[in-house]
Amino acid sequence: MAAISSSVHCLFSCNSHHHLQREQSGSLCRLGGSRVFVSSSIWKLSLFSGVDSKRRRTLICAVKGDPEEAFKKTVEIDRMIDALRDANPREVEKLVLENILAFDEVFWIRLAARSDTCKSDDDKKDYEELATTVMTIVDCVVNKTREKIETSTDILKGILRPAIDGVEEISWAPRDPEAINLMEKEIIQREKEGQLDEGFLSEVSAQLRQAKEDKDKPGLLAMLQKVLQLYSATILSKRSYAKKGNEVVKAEHFLETLIKAPEEQWNKLFVDGLTIGKGDITPDELSAVIKKRIERTLIRTEGGSYQQRILTEYLKGIESRAEEITKLMQG
Incomplete structure (x- = not known):
């Protein structure tokens, strides 16, 4: 954005990245209202190449916890693995998307453990190919989530542009009284286009929390609050x-x-x-x-x-x- 102040530039170039990091710490991301653990590709693949069986057994023991609960979890994971192995490619994608929360550390460790017990190289290869397929689908979901966060940030920047373009120091109310009217028109138009979805509201809420924590951007805080007020008025007035x-x-x-x-x-x-x-x-x-x-x-x-x-x-x-x-x- 042209002539944007340093604080606003930091908000959207750095803070959005931190927002993503908060929601995706190495492999933790938010999808809608759910938190999804997605192990890194390198870590997942390492379970199938170069990690000895003793090390995997140690990992399995480390995540077991309560024996009864661990047994139930193992049974659930085995059912999922069996369903994935029996499914065709289209059905595999559907199963992964419908059960995205199931693909945590315990899942990948169990999948690797089952691969270890295979008596034939063909069966072992099947497990490795299944792991790669599931990994690819899950990583695709993570990438789409990252793109969605970036898109929501761009939408917010577009809404705030009338109030911050060419401004060196953020203040509220804007020096140009027409800025709020332009922000409202932008919100109305983007709402008609279906852009102000949960991803957008999540982004505004995250930026608002960060502005409150920083305590040194009162103008920006008021501006973000105004965005939510204008959004609420637009939706409730329908x-x-x-x-x-x-x-x-x-x-x-x-x-x-x-x-x-x-x-x-x-x-x-x-x-x-x-x-x-x-x-x-x-x-x-x-x-x-x-x-x-x-x-x-x-x-x-x-x-x-x-x-x-x-x-x-x-x-x-x-x-x-x-x-x-x-x-x-x-x-």
């Missing part, structure tokens, strides 16, 4: 519950006005819209529709997803601010 037949449900309409409005305008909207100020919506009515919207959000989003957490936090933020204003006005 559905309206303000009309019931020909009638307008005032509390729902008021909530939707708050959802679409910048956070900086919430206080004024509360004073103008609630009965504690100049309006005709009671705090209890607003609280009721917020809780109902949170309930609808929980139903319509995947449990435990970044989207679910971000949208519900945004709604709870509105509720919390309303409670603060209510207490202040009444006190």
Whole structure:
């Protein structure tokens, strides 16, 4: 990105790499909401070439733990290995993708141990070819995950570009007031194109955590928070519950006005819209529709997803601010 400040350059060139390293430490990566252990190619292949049987037995003993649990794990792995050996190439790929969490250290050690017990060179060769095939598929998944993280970083950079292009020192709010509008338009467009998926939300959340830990980039922290606020407003505004037949449900309409409005305008909207100020919506009515919207959000989003957490936090933020204003006005 042209004329980008050193802190932002570090964020996206170095920090994204650290984010990947956190999720993929040697062989640990995140796929969706799951953590997947993928042994390095060299380590896996070494189990089949140049590592003596005594060393492998030592490794097997080291990972056993509870005997009963170890036995159950071994039975499960043997079933997986047998299924993979009997499957055709297309079925092998399907099995690997469906059971990606199964390919941990214990799996590779067990596969190597079974190779050791083979009585013929042909059987041993079959195991080595199976290991190579599975390894290739798993490594492909890791590479696609890495590419996805990099793509999500590029999307985030594109959204932030209006606020940071040509800026030497990151500050909030941006010097150009139009920057936020341009960021919002960028988010709306990219959401229409299906780019703001779980991978993107994961990347923003990771960058936000890092900015909080660093404590020396308050402008960047506020900027990333604004991205999530604009995202939440965009998604939540796609559905309206303000009309019931020909009638307008005032509390729902008021909530939707708050959802679409910048956070900086919430206080004024509360004073103008609630009965504690100049309006005709009671705090209890607003609280009721917020809780109902949170309930609808929980139903319509995947449990435990970044989207679910971000949208519900945004709604709870509105509720919390309303409670603060209510207490202040009444006190």
